[in-house]
Amino acid sequence: MEIAETSPSTMQAAPSLDTTPVNENNFDFVRKLPENIAWLNEISANFYWCWRPEGVALFRDLDPELWDKCEQNPRLMLKRISGLRLWQRSADQAYVARVERFYSEFCDYTAAASDLTTPPAIAYFCAEYGVHNSLPNYSGGLGILAGDHLKSASDLNVPLMAIGLLYRYGYFRQQISHEGWQKESYNDIFESELALTPVLDAAGERVMVSVKIRGREVFAQAWRARVGRISLYLLDTNLGRNSEVDRLITGHLYGGDTETRIVQEKVLGMGGVRLLRKLGVDPAVYHLNEGHAAFSTLELSREFLESHPDGTFADAAEAVREKCVFTTHTPVAAGNDVFPTATLSECFSSEFIGSLKLTQNEFLALGRADLSDNSEGFGMSPLAIRMCRSANGVSEKHGEVSRQLWLKMFPDLADAGAVPITSVTNGVHAPTWIAPVFQDLYDSRIGPDWQTIVRDPAGWAAAAERLSDSDIWTAHRTLKSLLIAFIRERTKTKDTGSKDTINEHEDTRQLFSPDILTIGFARRVAAYKRWDLLFTDLERLLRMVDDAERPVQFVFAGKAHPQDNTAKTILQKLMSINHDSNWQRRAVFIEDYDQEIARYLVHGVDVWMNVPRRPMEASGTSGMKAAMNGALNFSVLDGWWIEGFNEINGFAIGGLDADDNDDVMDAADAEALYRTLENEIIPTYYGTGDSGLPAEWIARMRNSIATLTPQFSSDRMVADYLSNIYNLAERSA
Ligand SMILES: *Cc1c(COP(=O)(O)O)cnc(C)c1O
Numbered sequence: 001m002e003i004a005e006t007s008p009s010t011m012q013a014a015p016s017l018d019t020t021p022v023n024e025n026n027f028d029f030v031r032k033l034p035e036n037i038a039w040l041n042e043i044s045a046n047f048y049w050c051w052r053p054e055g056v057a058l059f060r061d062l063d064p065e066l067w068d069k070c071e072q073n074p075r076l077m078l079k080r081i082s083g084l085r086l087w088q089r090s091a092d093q094a095y096v097a098r099v100e101r102f103y104s105e106f107c108d109y110t111a112a113a114s115d116l117t118t119p120p121a122i123a124y125f126c127a128e129y130g131v132h133n134s135l136p137n138y139s140g141g142l143g144i145l146a147g148d149h150l151k152s153a154s155d156l157n158v159p160l161m162a163i164g165l166l167y168r169y170g171y172f173r174q175q176i177s178h179e180g181w182q183k184e185s186y187n188d189i190f191e192s193e194l195a196l197t198p199v200l201d202a203a204g205e206r207v208m209v210s211v212k213i214r215g216r217e218v219f220a221q222a223w224r225a226r227v228g229r230i231s232l233y234l235l236d237t238n239l240g241r242n243s244e245v246d247r248l249i250t251g252h253l254y255g256g257d258t259e260t261r262i263v264q265e266k267v268l269g270m271g272g273v274r275l276l277r278k279l280g281v282d283p284a285v286y287h288l289n290e291g292h293a294a295f296s297t298l299e300l301s302r303e304f305l306e307s308h309p310d311g312t313f314a315d316a317a318e319a320v321r322e323k324c325v326f327t328t329h330t331p332v333a334a335g336n337d338v339f340p341t342a343t344l345s346e347c348f349s350s351e352f353i354g355s356l357k358l359t360q361n362e363f364l365a366l367g368r369a370d371l372s373d374n375s376e377g378f379g380m381s382p383l384a385i386r387m388c389r390s391a392n393g394v395s396e397k398h399g400e401v402s403r404q405l406w407l408k409m410f411p412d413l414a415d416a417g418a419v420p421i422t423s424v425t426n427g428v429h430a431p432t433w434i435a436p437v438f439q440d441l442y443d444s445r446i447g448p449d450w451q452t453i454v455r456d457p458a459g460w461a462a463a464a465e466r467l468s469d470s471d472i473w474t475a476h477r478t479l480k481s482l483l484i485a486f487i488r489e490r491t492k493t494k495d496t497g498s499k500d501t502i503n504e505h506e507d508t509r510q511l512f513s514p515d516i517l518t519i520g521f522a523r524r525v526a527a528y529k530r531w532d533l534l535f536t537d538l539e540r541l542l543r544m545v546d547d548a549e550r551p552v553q554f555v556f557a558g559k560a561h562p563q564d565n566t567a568k569t570i571l572q573k574l575m576s577i578n579h580d581s582n583w584q585r586r587a588v589f590i591e592d593y594d595q596e597i598a599r600y601l602v603h604g605v606d607v608w609m610n611v612p613r614r615p616m617e618a619s620g621t622s623g624m625k626a627a628m629n630g631a632l633n634f635s636v637l638d639g640w641w642i643e644g645f646n647e648i649n650g651f652a653i654g655g656l657d658a659d660d661n662d663d664v665m666d667a668a669d670a671e672a673l674y675r676t677l678e679n680e681i682i683p684t685y686y687g688t689g690d691s692g693l694p695a696e697w698i699a700r701m702r703n704s705i706a707t708l709t710p711q712f713s714s715d716r717m718v719a720d721y722l723s724n725i726y727n728l729a730e731r732s733a
Contacts, residue, residue, distance in 0.1 A: 040059075048154075051228075072132070109229070165234060166196070182571055196225050211271045222236075273303070286323050287327070291380030298356065317386070330618060339379075340377050341378055367383045393421060393423040395642070428625050435603040469698045477514065483555075512586065519552060519606065522556065523622060602626040608634065612638055635650070
């Protein structure tokens with residue numbers, strides 16, 4: 001089938017500011033721009049701009065204030081920007097030349113895209129994608145990892161396409177009340193303001209798939225986002241032809257009850273496979289990134305049996321396994337989706353189960369880790385492990401933990417070492433996460449091809465030696481000042497004078513100093529992340545914060561899951577630390593953690609702290625982002641940091657051994673945390689020599705940039721998936 005699209009470059013009439021959702025087959029949103037900068041429309045339709053500093057700058061420089069008001073959404077900005085601004089830029093020859101240059105670079109880049117209708121191609125499935133804030137379709141680490149996977153696949157020109165869901169309300173937005181309690185709200189999205197186009201067939205009709213849910217055919221339309229050379233297809237049930245409740249299937253990300261979760265995952269897994277067929281794509285590899293998409297293996301089995309009427313389910317499973325690979329992201333059983341069998345049974349008709357040539361019991365057994373335990377719920381990870389030829393964790397340690405966790409699925413194996421689960425350590429997309437200031441520095445000191453050099457660890461390490469102490473320190477100081485300005489701006493609305501919570505201040509201009517050692521801590525608020533470890537001995541902590549000569553300041557950010565009251569209480573405790581000390585102007589909590597905030601933080605802090613309870617951090621990725629910007633990681637040895645830490649490029653909290661008793665472990669880690677701060681981090685940071693620069697600190701920063709950037713870039717990760725997991729060469733026949 002031929003897939004046409006609405007062309008974003010056709011110049012339509014200026015849109016009205018009406019923000020009602022677009023009607024089906026009415027997708028007329030393109031702003032009429034002055035002709036010499038009209039390429040901006042096309043540039044905004046592909047997320048490529050968001051990982052090129054010049055792409056970001058082009059939109060920001062159109063109208064910097066509006067850019068932040070529109071939360072860095074170029075589509076929204078082009079809709080709202082005044083005619084006067086547009087014509088001012090149109091009359092600015094230097095600006096026009098920049099648009100032309102970037103557009104030409106963009107065209108060269110996208111022209112080389114792989115042809116996905118020619119196998120072997122990879123279909124990547126994930127429940128969330130964090131490509132950029134302007135597509136609010138992610139909650140945290142998993143989504144951002146998936147976004148980074150697509151960006152690196154694009155840069156490396158891997159023949160990959162991605163499938164997900166379009167959440168009408170996305171993930172919640174966070175505010176903290178005067179009582180320190182988290183409040184949630186949801187924004188509606190308007191497709192016309194997002195860089196999405198409806199997928200149309202040759203006749204110009206929207207491409208639809210349907211999945212049977214609650215006895216009804218539920219329809220989903222497909223939207224396409226372009227991530228450089230990669231297409232990301234998002235399914236959306238918010239259609240007039242669906243019933244009100246079915247329209248909400250793709251309503252909230254991780255918001256609904258168990259049944260909603262199951263039906264969401266049916267749309268993702270089964271609907272996703274059906275969409276590929278409508279697109280005329282028959283991938284050689286299906287990559288299920290986390291268990292959410294594991295129902296795709298059932299749809300593939302059903303397809304197999306439809307075309308092999310004499311086959312058995314075992315035959316189908318064998319064929320499906322050949323095509324599917326699975327990545328698990330959770331190190332604990334509770335983190336995996338496990339559905340009550342009664343609810344699951346209600347969501348799959350006996351007709352569907354019959355089409356798989358399975359009995360009800362055989363069907364339910366597909367989701368059991370222990371086949372002898374009939375009381376077990378239906379787990380998406382056991383289903384995926386059973387139906388995929390390969391399963392992997394996301395760090396070496398997590399691979400080991402996963403082999404242990406799923407040993408019970410392999411009763412014939414003597415020990416966990418033999419469980420067929422490998423690992424590919426996560427990475428982050430360097431051009432997305434390295435500050436433009438550092439990218440400029442690399443352009444001038446290393447060369448404009450630094451992005452290629454960084455794929456070679458030895459070459460990169462040698463190149464990093466060309467960065468002088470003052471290069472690194474000047475870039476870092478600039479970014480730190482930027483972070484402080486951002487903190488003051490963001491907390492201004494909380495300038496209440498009450499000082500009741502740590503983000504209420506008398507005068508935000510008193511907040512933070514660029515001369516003080518700054519420690520960042522931002523992540524999901526969940527018990528195992530141990531947000532409260534830092535406060536084990538408050539007096540000892542405040543002695544450091546208040547020190548006259550060598551003080552410390554802290555910046556925090558993170559969301560608690562709306563239904564997790566334990567986490568919300570942890571957050572409230574942090575917010576309520578109210579002390580007659582410098583705490584109130586040296587500690588701040590930034591609300592509504594997202595990618596934009598993460599960028600300011602990982603660019604500007606001196607130290608990035610992470611204290612999960614071992615071995616609960618499957619990998620962790622924010623520390624990789626910080627490391628690439630020269631921040632020193634200060635983390636317990638878990639997940640990626642076990643592989644990254646070399647004693648120079650950061651600091652470890654505690655050792656590799658874990659104690660089974662949480663209290664013992666917490667006390668030991670708190671002691672190690674304070675001791676390392678007092679004896680190592682603070683003295684080194686403030687240890688300036690004759691040059692006036694902290695030479696040892698800067699040497700560690702250089703080492704962090706040199707050693708960790710290549711090892712934890714998503715280019716390395718995607719290359720590992722290609723050579724160790726996808727194995728396309730064997731599948732091109
Ligand atoms: C990178 C990132 C995460 C994941 O960080 P972890 O270290 O894995 O917890 C979560 N949220 C945002 C906004 C991020 O940028």
